[in-house]
Amino acid sequence: MLPPSREPHDDADPDAIKCPIRQILGRIGGRWTLDIVMSLDERPLHFAELDRRIPKISRRMLTLTLRALERDGLVSRRVDGPAGSTVHYELTELGKSLDAQLHALTEWSRENRDAIYTAREEYDRSEARLRRTM
Numbered sequence: 001m002l003p004p005s006r007e008p009h010d011d012a013d014p015d016a017i018k019c020p021i022r023q024i025l026g027r028i029g030g031r032w033t034l035d036i037v038m039s040l041d042e043r044p045l046h047f048a049e050l051d052r053r054i055p056k057i058s059r060r061m062l063t064l065t066l067r068a069l070e071r072d073g074l075v076s077r078r079v080d081g082p083a084g085s086t087v088h089y090e091l092t093e094l095g096k097s098l099d100a101q102l103h104a105l106t107e108w109s110r111e112n113r114d115a116i117y118t119a120r121e122e123y124d125r126s127e128a129r130l131r132r133t134m
Contacts, residue, residue, distance in 0.1 A: 027072055032057055032065045034102055037091065040075065041099045044090035074098055 027033060035054045039045060045053070051062055066089055069075040074095035080086040091099060 024072075027068060028098065028102075030065065030068075032061060033069065034106075036062075036065055036069065037074065037095060037099050037102055038106075040089060040091045040095070041103075044078070044088040047087050047089065050089065069095070 032054065035057070036050065039050055039053045047062070047066075050066075051057070051059060054062065057065075066075060066077070070077055070089075073092055075089050076092050078088045078090070080088065
């Protein structure tokens with residue numbers, strides 16, 4: 001039997017997260033992944049530095065997301081100091097390759113945000129007209 005992440009995709013249930021690609025994209029698209037990866041793109045950071053750089057993230061969510069990124073091989077964790085008092089995180093080579101893609105996606109977003117906002121406004125106006133005629 002295949003492990004759950006390797007089971008064939010069930011086409012009858014498109015929302016089932018059995019596809020490894022969907023799982024990976026789910027991690028990359030997670031609420032805090034972009035912030036964490038882009039914060040680590042210049043140098044390793046202490047946990048507290050990450051916590052300060054990412055507004056509104058709870059320490060628990062930062063810990064959980066870092067563990068998940070470490071599990072996926074995107075971030076490495078280094079314990080220093082007496083009795084492990086200092087923990088640093090840094091991007092692995094795999095994480096650096098993701099960082100490059102995230103920067104490209106961020107740039108695409110900047111270049112196209114006005115077109116997206118315009119499309120949303122047009123859609124909303126069209127939907128409002130349709131509702132008025134019903």
